[in-house]
Amino acid sequence: xxDAAPTTAPSGRRRWxxxxxxxxxxxxxxxxxxxxxxxxxxxxSPEPPSRYLVTDFSLRENGVExxxxxxxxxxxxxxxxxxPLYSGRFDLSGGVPHGAWSxxxxxxxxxxxxxxxxxxxxxxxxxxxANRPDRNTPEIAVIPASLLRNGANDIAIRLFxxxxxxxxxxxISVGPDAMxxxxxxxxxxxxxTLPVVISAWQAILAVIxxxxxxxxxxxxxxxxxxxxxxxxxxxAFFHTPLEDSALSRLNAILISxxxxxxxxxxxxxLLFFGxxxxxxxxxxxxxxxxxxxxxxxxxxxxxxDAFLLVGAPxxxxxxxxxxxxxxxxxxxxxxxxxxMLGCALxxxxxxxxxxxxxxxxxxxxxxxxxxxxxxSAMLVAIGAALxxxxxxxxxxxxxxxxxxxxxxxxxxxxxxxxxVREEERARAAALARERTRxxxxxxxxxxxQLVSIVxxxxxxxxxxxxxxxARAALKDLRLVIDSMDDIGGDLMLALGSWxxxxxxxxxxxDIALVWRAVGPQGLPVHPxxxxxxxxxxxxxxxxxxxxxxxxxxxRRITVSIETTGDASGVARGRITIExxxxxFVLAPDCEAGAAGQHAARGLRNMRSRAARxxxxxxxxxxxxxxxxxxxxxxxFPDSDAAAG
Amino acid sequence: MSxxxxxxxxxxxxxxxxxxxxxxxxxLQDALATAGFHVTSAAxxxxxxxxxAQAGPKVxxxxxxxxxxxxxxxxxxxxxxxxxxEIMVISILGDEESVISAITVGATxxxxxxxxxxxxxxxxxxxxxxxxxxxASIARFIVRRTQSTAEAPPGPPLNTARLTPRExxxxxxxAKGFSYAEIAGHLxxxxxxxxxxxxxxxxxxxxxxxxxxxxxxxxxxxxxx
Numbered sequence: 001x002x003d004a005a006p007t008t009a010p011s012g013r014r015r016w017x018x019x020x021x022x023x024x025x026x027x028x029x030x031x032x033x034x035x036x037x038x039x040x041x042x043x044x045s046p047e048p049p050s051r052y053l054v055t056d057f058s059l060r061e062n063g064v065e066x067x068x069x070x071x072x073x074x075x076x077x078x079x080x081x082x083x084p085l086y087s088g089r090f091d092l093s094g095g096v097p098h099g100a101w102s103x104x105x106x107x108x109x110x111x112x113x114x115x116x117x118x119x120x121x122x123x124x125x126x127x128x129x130a131n132r133p134d135r136n137t138p139e140i141a142v143i144p145a146s147l148l149r150n151g152a153n154d155i156a157i158r159l160f161x162x163x164x165x166x167x168x169x170x171x172i173s174v175g176p177d178a179m180x181x182x183x184x185x186x187x188x189x190x191x192x193t194l195p196v197v198i199s200a201w202q203a204i205l206a207v208i209x210x211x212x213x214x215x216x217x218x219x220x221x222x223x224x225x226x227x228x229x230x231x232x233x234x235x236a237f238f239h240t241p242l243e244d245s246a247l248s249r250l251n252a253i254l255i256s257x258x259x260x261x262x263x264x265x266x267x268x269x270l271l272f273f274g275x276x277x278x279x280x281x282x283x284x285x286x287x288x289x290x291x292x293x294x295x296x297x298x299x300x301x302x303x304x305d306a307f308l309l310v311g312a313p314x315x316x317x318x319x320x321x322x323x324x325x326x327x328x329x330x331x332x333x334x335x336x337x338x339x340m341l342g343c344a345l346x347x348x349x350x351x352x353x354x355x356x357x358x359x360x361x362x363x364x365x366x367x368x369x370x371x372x373x374x375x376s377a378m379l380v381a382i383g384a385a386l387x388x389x390x391x392x393x394x395x396x397x398x399x400x401x402x403x404x405x406x407x408x409x410x411x412x413x414x415x416x417x418x419x420v421r422e423e424e425r426a427r428a429a430a431l432a433r434e435r436t437r438x439x440x441x442x443x444x445x446x447x448x449q450l451v452s453i454v455x456x457x458x459x460x461x462x463x464x465x466x467x468x469x470a471r472a473a474l475k476d477l478r479l480v481i482d483s484m485d486d487i488g489g490d491l492m493l494a495l496g497s498w499x500x501x502x503x504x505x506x507x508x509x510d511i512a513l514v515w516r517a518v519g520p521q522g523l524p525v526h527p528x529x530x531x532x533x534x535x536x537x538x539x540x541x542x543x544x545x546x547x548x549x550x551x552x553x554x555r556r557i558t559v560s561i562e563t564t565g566d567a568s569g570v571a572r573g574r575i576t577i578e579x580x581x582x583x584f585v586l587a588p589d590c591e592a593g594a595a596g597q598h599a600a601r602g603l604r605n606m607r608s609r610a611a612r613x614x615x616x617x618x619x620x621x622x623x624x625x626x627x628x629x630x631x632x633x634x635x636f637p638d639s640d641a642a643a644g
Numbered sequence: 645m646s647x648x649x650x651x652x653x654x655x656x657x658x659x660x661x662x663x664x665x666x667x668x669x670x671x672l673q674d675a676l677a678t679a680g681f682h683v684t685s686a687a688x689x690x691x692x693x694x695x696x697a698q699a700g701p702k703v704x705x706x707x708x709x710x711x712x713x714x715x716x717x718x719x720x721x722x723x724x725x726x727x728x729x730e731i732m733v734i735s736i737l738g739d740e741e742s743v744i745s746a747i748t749v750g751a752t753x754x755x756x757x758x759x760x761x762x763x764x765x766x767x768x769x770x771x772x773x774x775x776x777x778x779x780a781s782i783a784r785f786i787v788r789r790t791q792s793t794a795e796a797p798p799g800p801p802l803n804t805a806r807l808t809p810r811e812x813x814x815x816x817x818x819a820k821g822f823s824y825a826e827i828a829g830h831l832x833x834x835x836x837x838x839x840x841x842x843x844x845x846x847x848x849x850x851x852x853x854x855x856x857x858x859x860x861x862x863x864x865x866x867x868x869x
Contacts, residue, residue, distance in 0.1 A: 474758050478737055482781055485740075486788070496780030496821030508760055515821065522820060 019334060026330045026339065030346045037350040037374075045136075045368055046186035048104060052175030054155065057088040071107075071366055074159065074167040083113075084167070086157040090174045096148050097176065103155065104180040105139045106187060107170035107367055111160035112139065117147050118154065125160065129192055133165060134372045136191040140184040142177055165308070165359050168367045191373070198376040199236035205383055206230045212386075221271035225382070228264030231257050232375075259311045260288030262318040265378075269322050273329040273338070287314035312356065319349045337385040344381035348374045437532050438480065445476030445539070475501055479538055489529040491537065491573065491632070492522045495561065498538050502545055506557065509549055514558040522561045523573035526636055533636045536609040537575075540617075543602050543609075544577045544628040552581025552626055564631075573632040583621040613637070656682040657772055662692045662706040662718065663734060668757050672705070672734070672764060679765030689713040693721070700726030703768055705755060707734045708742050716749045723750030723850075730771045740785040744802055744849075752776040752846045775839040776846050783818035786849070790815075806848040814841050 055070045061084040074084055103114055103122065110133055114122040122141035124130040130137040147153075155174065161167030173180055206229035213223035235257035263284045270277065287310050294306035323345050329338035351374035357363035449472045456465045478501065487493040499515060506513050541559075548554040560576040603619065606628070610617035614633035620626070659681045663669040669685055676683045684701065686692040689712045704722050708715035719731050733746040733754040743754045753776050755767055767777055790804045790812050807815075810831065817827035828835040 471758060474736075481737055481739060485781070485784065487784070488788075490820070492820040493780070493784050496784065496819050499821035500780055504759070504763065507763065515823065517820070517822060517826070 019331060022334050023331050026327070026342060029343065033343055033346045034350045037347055038354075041351070041354060041365075041368075041370060045106065045190070045366075046183040047106060047171075048173045048175060048180045048183045052104075052173040052179060053171050054088055054090050054174050055171050057086040057157075060085045060087070070169055070171040072169050073361060074161060074169075076166045077161050080160055080162070083158045083160045086159060086169065088155050088157075089152045090155060091152055092148060092150055095150050096145065100145070100177040101143045101148060101175065102177040102180050103141050103143060104173040104175075104184055105157075105170070106172075106183070107136055107138065107168070108159065109133050109165065109168040109367060110162055112169070113158040113160070114139075114141060115156045115158075116143050116153060117149065118156075119144075119147055121147070134369050135195060136187070136368050138184050138187040138191070140177075140180060143174075162304070166361070170366055191368075194376075195236065195372060198373075198379060199233055201376075201383070202229050202236070202379055203233045205379060205386075206233055208386065219271075221268050224264055224271060225268040228261050228268060231261040231264065235261070257288075259291055259314040259318075260285065262315045262322075263288050266318045266322055266325070269325045269341075273325060273333070275325065284318070287311065316349075316352055316356065319345065319352055323349060336388055340381045340385055340388075341378075344377040347377040350374070434484075434531075438484075441480050441483075441532075441535055442477075445480065446473050449473035449476060475505070479535065479542075483531045483534040483538065487529070487534070489525045489527040490523070491526065491529060491534065492517075492561070494534045494538060495522075495575075498541060499559075502542075502557075502559075505545070506549070511549060511554060512556045514556065516558065516560040518560075518562040522563070523575075523632070524563055524571045526632075528636050528638070530636070533613050536613050537615070537630070537632075540606050540609040540630065541575065541577060543606050547602050548577070548579035548581055548626065552579050552583065554579035554581035554625070556580045570634050572634060575630045575632070577628045578625060580625045583623050583626050656680070657703060657768075658682045658701040659684065659703045659705060659768065660692065660695055660701040661685045662687075662689075662704070662710065662715065664688065664707060664709075664711050668707075668734075671761075672755075672757075675761035675764040676768065678761065679769070681765070681768065687711075689715075689718055692718050696722065696725070700729045702729065702772060704729050704731045705734055705768070706731070708746065716746055719746055719751050720749040732768070732771060738779055738781065740782060743779075743782055744785060747782075747846060747849050748802065748851050750850050752843065753778065754782075774843065776843045778815075778818055778842050778845075780819050780821055783815040786845070787812055787815045787819055802849060803851065804849070807845060811841055811845050811848075814838060815845065818842075 057068050057070060057072075059066055059068045059072070059074075061074070062082070068086070070086075072086075103116065105112055105114070105122075105124075108124070111125045111131060112122065113120060113124070121143055122139060124137075124139050127137070127139070129135055130139060155172075157169065157172070159167050159169050173183075206226050209222045209226035209229060213219065213226055216222065266284055267281070269275075270281070291303070291306045291311045294310075295303035298306070323342070326338055326342040326345055329335075330342055348371065351370040354363065354365065355369045355371045358365045358367055358369065449469050452469045453466055453473065456469055478497075482497050483494065499513075503513055545557060548557050556579065558576075558578045560574075560578070562574050562576075563571050564574050565571055606619075607617055610630060614635070614637045616631040616633075618627075618629040618631070620629075657680075659676055661669065661672055661676070661683055663672060663685070664687050666687075669687065673683050673685055681703075684695055686695055689710050692706070700722065704719070706715040706718055710718075715733065719733075722729055722731060731746075731751045733743055733751050734757055735742050735754045736757050738754055738756050743751075746754070753767070753771055755764060759767070770777060786802065786804060786807075789802045790807060804812075813831055814827055817830060822830070824838040825835050827833070828838055833841075
């Protein structure tokens, strides 16, 4: 619950002055509201002109007859039999009037039966709304013209009183219907129609809150309030017959509605304002249940006493508890919801106190009860609070979405920037690595050949040697450039260019090149193949060809390219270079023997290059020729570990 | 060789050789003249244009970096004015950058500056016979371009949209070092048809006019209007 309103959470001592100011404002506002309530409630309820009032009656009660003046209170009783009878008269000295005449009873507790000239014209017990003591239902009845007679007319009123509160009969009016009805209509609007409208509003609230709770089960406060609202609606719309019957037992439950409803509202406030649910919190429902039990188990007397003694004080107590809870919330959360609810509560509490005073006849006020009516202030406050909260939640969602968009964009930008940075760094690193490699490759090949050209040119008489060296330098330059190209791990593409270069190299020596590639694919594709692998392999193959040309005196060189499966069935490429030259003798330690120092260095180079690529080199040589067999690795190594 | 020389003598093939480096020019000129070709040489773009003023040679051999301009201008002009002239680029390294850009303006092959004299003559003779030479690295460059990639590959622009799958297969074979006979065997072709395919490939890679270049770029989705 608290997490739903995080912005109102207190944060530190420096907010104390502001909070104190707010609380003082709140506390000052409450007496103002009370005074305002008192002023408003003192406005008299609509009454017809005083010349139509009939106030002097003779009351016969329990066989005793006495003279009384309305308004009149009468002691509480618990039987419908032999009700108190008020007998009076009104004068039609001017003759029977032309317009309709009515009897208007602005307020009575609990039921009336009105007879004119001995004929009953009104029985309020048939009007369920009029039976409710908490509603200030007025009654009006048109006197049939045939009943009226010139001179004095009798009017008799039986007042049915059912406890526990004392019976009451306000001043009645008898006069032209046109004069009486406006006050009756005004009172009906105020005390009958308005409560119905409020109850309808309460029903809507019950539905809204119920849906809210159904959708948000983790917030039981809404469910609790929905139950409270539903009880209120039930209490307002269910009417039970007055007679002692099985159904009238249900009346007890309706009587227990008010304490139950107030208990639920209190529970709602506790949950809603983030109070820790007290360990014996459920005890707040006990009074309501006691009243209900008394109504169901005991007789009407017990039930009514239970309500008066337990129910009504409970309602007051809970209203006070509510005021405390809401006041605390005003202090702690400083939000509009607490403020509104608090003010509404003060109104209800004031009206409730006035009603109690009225019922116990300390402050009679002609028994107009306002508690139920003032409850509408509470309902309006609840509705407003709900709407306010809903709107704020929507705003928060909007704000959250907007801030999320901003945050996501920021994160995206950051990520993009860091990605670009990372990419640049990687590119720079790759470039640096390539430059290093290129330098080394150029140094290994081109550099040496150019130095050799310089040396040869200084000797002056070795132009043929210069040509060879320069040609070799160009060839190596092409190899280096060629190896920079992306060949997508297909070594065959590098060998294609190599074949062209070897063909050109062999043509002046009149040596035949036989190229045997098995299948259109030739060698397996190695995605991990890097330019430096290609250079090592091509230089190795160059070395083999150069040896065959220069030292073996070969007439024919055969290059075979194939893919073989190794022991574990993995495809491995194999390149074999065979010549028909005179061969050389291999020492036991695989070093070249008598074939010359140059060839020996060449062989050593070949072994080193094969090792750097993780390839296996197999050399066999005899008088019939030399065979260099290079078996490519399953996977080319990532780093040039053997380079150092 | 003597037979070929006789052929050259009976029907001299005219060659315009454009090369600004004097020793290289002498070397190429010697190699071609020895083989029986009728060689006219030029050291600059202006000289070459002057030579082209009268009639087109059978073969144009040109360097790309010339003192007064780029060889590609000469190739384009020659291609427009003399469609029957065979054009080759003289390149030091035979690198894609220079050769491909020359191909797109109308060249149909390249000659390495350090090639052996016999190879120089043989290449030109094959060119005249309708066999456009193509190297493994050039073929590799072209087929790499046929594989569509998200971002523009480095190097000169090249439109490979008009190449047929068969032509691309032939290029793959050349890139991997297979001979024409081997390629023909793998693809089930007659060996004699392979050079024709290669010539077609060159023609398709050529961008004839500016308008055509824009049209093809549109078709390939390289540019959007």
